[in-house]
Amino acid sequence: MDGAAEALREAADGLDAAALGAELHAQVRALYPLCRSITGEGVRQSLRLLQGLAPIALHEVPSGTAVLDWVVPKEWTLRSARLLGPDGQVVADAARLNLEVLNYSAPFRGMVSLEELEPHLHSLPEAPALVPYRTSYYREEWGFCLPHAVRSALRPGRYGVEIDTTLAEGSLTYGEAVVPGATDEEVLISTHVCHPSLANDNCAGMAMVAVLARIVGALRPRRTHRFLFVPGTIGAITWLARNRERTARVAGGLVAACVGDAGRLTYKRSRRGTADVDRAALHVLRHAGVDHDVRDFTPYGYDERQYCSPGFDLPVGSLTRTPYGEYPEYHTSGDTPALVRPESMVDTLRRYLEVLEVLEGNGTWVNTAPFGEPQLGRRGLYGSVGGKSHARAEQMAMLWVLNLSDGRHSLLDVAERSGLRFTEVRRAARALEGAGLLVAPR
Numbered sequence: 001m002d003g004a005a006e007a008l009r010e011a012a013d014g015l016d017a018a019a020l021g022a023e024l025h026a027q028v029r030a031l032y033p034l035c036r037s038i039t040g041e042g043v044r045q046s047l048r049l050l051q052g053l054a055p056i057a058l059h060e061v062p063s064g065t066a067v068l069d070w071v072v073p074k075e076w077t078l079r080s081a082r083l084l085g086p087d088g089q090v091v092a093d094a095a096r097l098n099l100e101v102l103n104y105s106a107p108f109r110g111m112v113s114l115e116e117l118e119p120h121l122h123s124l125p126e127a128p129a130l131v132p133y134r135t136s137y138y139r140e141e142w143g144f145c146l147p148h149a150v151r152s153a154l155r156p157g158r159y160g161v162e163i164d165t166t167l168a169e170g171s172l173t174y175g176e177a178v179v180p181g182a183t184d185e186e187v188l189i190s191t192h193v194c195h196p197s198l199a200n201d202n203c204a205g206m207a208m209v210a211v212l213a214r215i216v217g218a219l220r221p222r223r224t225h226r227f228l229f230v231p232g233t234i235g236a237i238t239w240l241a242r243n244r245e246r247t248a249r250v251a252g253g254l255v256a257a258c259v260g261d262a263g264r265l266t267y268k269r270s271r272r273g274t275a276d277v278d279r280a281a282l283h284v285l286r287h288a289g290v291d292h293d294v295r296d297f298t299p300y301g302y303d304e305r306q307y308c309s310p311g312f313d314l315p316v317g318s319l320t321r322t323p324y325g326e327y328p329e330y331h332t333s334g335d336t337p338a339l340v341r342p343e344s345m346v347d348t349l350r351r352y353l354e355v356l357e358v359l360e361g362n363g364t365w366v367n368t369a370p371f372g373e374p375q376l377g378r379r380g381l382y383g384s385v386g387g388k389s390h391a392r393a394e395q396m397a398m399l400w401v402l403n404l405s406d407g408r409h410s411l412l413d414v415a416e417r418s419g420l421r422f423t424e425v426r427r428a429a430r431a432l433e434g435a436g437l438l439v440a441p442r
């Protein structure tokens, strides 16, 4: 019953930080140059790369398909995009950095005056050295993104626009890795795959979730674990539209993004606020002994917006490091692989494993000998490790589990009320079950 939860704990404790950090960072660097968007070859290339880590199935949904209140958009293909100045100098070029073309830009070729060009340029006056990340998903237009310092120096004259792109019927691609469980309850981990050359947001999330899927894939969990790699917003909406029935089985989930910067861990609660996943994440962060932050749900951010829309109201929170929009490099050319730290990615992965351990191992057990304390010594459970302080914690965990396992309290309730780590509580429950003093949840 409890094998996968214990295996998740062992995986979290046994992470080889140096090797895994190097592997995750190498994945980020490999994903970084690919020009992803909400549709198109960049997403497919990225998912194929991640297939080297976990068995991710690619799903293709045709353009024009109605999904909830939306429609799957056209597929975008970028061949090249350059902006040439009056003297022929290269002002912007997607080949050197794909952020320099407006993501999902319509095609355009022609000579324009600076005045005509201006409405098609995007820059950041407050960060003049950085190229912003901008998109034109739901309004067809063409454009370039460039450092404000470059833009301000542009002189009047004729500019050559060469945007060789296609917006045509095709499909939206998303990835899905499923680890089947013994029950039909599900745990959902979702990450967005639509950002082009932005490392922390979200090559880091893609790489981390793929490695998480690989680790969980080696287990035989109680619950089915589903790992989604979806284009932001439209991808999550597409998955929800195609899996409406399944959503009722989601027992808990997390949206992964910005998992690799040096900032502290941040947990954003689900819309429900006190779902098991919210309590599990808080428990993990509290016992991690590291600085962290907890935020209430807001209908903004990543795809928790879709999973927590009122019609679904899934128990899905979001575990990130620095939240969206709160680091200076966010959605700019400053979000490079150098911003992503191997040790941060490993730390975030460890916390994901710990949250999954709690979700997997939680349950409401029943004490079979609730009248007076059962005699633990006779059953070899009292002081079995020899009076060490660890043994004391073990005994306290057993006493708490016995006392609260009246059919109304889960192991997570026991952990919260006792102040003990969930792992100790779960192990105590297993020992008590072995001695016939507890019966497992149905």
Ligand code: ZN
Pocket (backbone or CB within 6 Å): 195, 201, 324, 331
């Ligand atoms: Zn983003």
